[in-house]
Amino acid sequence: MTYAAWIILTAALVGMTCGLIGVFLILRKMAMMADAISHTVLLGIVLAYLITRDLQGIHMLVGAISAGLLTAFLVQWLRSLDVQQDASMGIVFTTVFAIGVILISTSVGNIHLDVQHALMGEITFIPWEKTVLPMVGEVPKATALLGVVFFIVLLFITLFYKEWKITSFDPALAASLGIPVLFMHYVFMSLVSIATVASFDAVGAIMVVAMLITPAASAYLWTDRLPVMLIISCLIGVLAAVIGYFIAAWIDTSISGSMAFTTGILFLISFIFSPKHGIVSKYI
Template sequence: MTDYWIILTGALVASACGFLGCFLILRKMAMLGDAISHAVLPGIVLAFLFSGSRDAVPMLIGAAIFGLLTTIIIQTLRGQGVQSDAAMSVTFTALFSIGIILVSLFTRQVDLDLDCVLYGEIAYVPWDPLKLGGMDLGPRAVWLIGAAFFISLVVITLFYKQFKLCAFDPALAAAIGIPVTFFHYLLMGLVSLTTVASFESVGAILVVAMLIVPAATAYLLTDRLSVMLGLSIGMGTTSSLVGYWIAKLLDASIAGCMSVTAGVLFLLAFLFSPKHGVITRWWIR
């Protein structure tokens, strides 16, 4: 049963992240997930200080606020003419530093393990169940990530055409009257929500990996956005399955193994993709 929950969590994280990752990659903002997952630290610490408990809801709210704040600061800096990569690294490192300093200032009040917040352990997921009226409904993380995935699924399906146009040709989208900035922030909101919901339980590294790697793999395999979304979810789920199996075999970190598996899948696509693979193209020539 434990295995089943962990694999389900991994697959949900992979699907939720891989789904949104496609849009991030197309909009050339792949590193944003990395930035957000680090920049929310002060939000978590502040929520912890104010609520005084390790309850998930205040932490989630604090993190979500800082996630959005990060994207707003990055966007403002870019509007001021700071180049995109610099805007990102300046913002997230500054916020992360504030987070660390808050942790060390309030060590006595804040019982937070930095390693655990950042490199959260997916293996502990089944030991944190959601209980409702005495009934065990399964791990809390599954519900949390599932809800985040569901919300982004609904939002993206509702505005699929708009998101698609914004991803490929924001100038045209703006010209025909789609509020590009609004959809940008909507996407960023979804990314922060998903990042925040997942990374507390599975760790930042798995979130970043799943945001980027499956989507990049899918990007090499198809030219259609709808297919890419499906493939990305599939790739993510496969890597979480295979990764878990390898981790069991080697007795190693589950999140690490899942990321590496996703990387191996990308390598395969990089070499053998029917249209864009390095070896395929060489073979055809």
């Protein structure tokens, strides 16, 4: 595959993975939790590095998942104290992210881990760091990791589709049916954390947030059926990756930024032209 093809494939995997998870975030009215977790995983990554002094390995994933679960737990705890959900997310997000930034500035030192890289990522470097997979050959490490994460997310959504569907629309009914609502919530937050940290180094926090929220919000305008919504969200994520790359090549700018911008353009198109909820159809 060519250099450009690897970049587009990597971004498309981010779009599909985040697109699947984003649908359930939108349905649960937790869209801003994506923003919170995409930033607070920075603390988990920094702590994992401080403990192991190694930027590669499973410990980085464990640290990020732990930070994501800590974020979900703290938000849930503040809500139990009658703090509004949006305020809870704002308090936890800013505090935990600030701790991560302070640790990078004071304890990490001069290594390949900085705030700008964490926010914007550097997808142009993806094709240069490769690994060898059986029966596949050489592939970029980030692409291989995102492929595995996409499979994990797809597997969990398939296995627990009924549980997450019920808990998203009616948690009280789910609890009355014996479904462990809180446990399923934390499993889902773990998936959000895994998808976030897998995408973190490649595309940065800004594109992760864009891919988690905007394709799902666009898909919500096109259909009221959950299976169709999941498919449309994935397709919009892939489309944003492809179009965003060519926009970046055309005007010579940030690839991740262009892809995030493209998700906004696709949402605007959906907002205007979707058959049921679009402005044009409502006007007609």
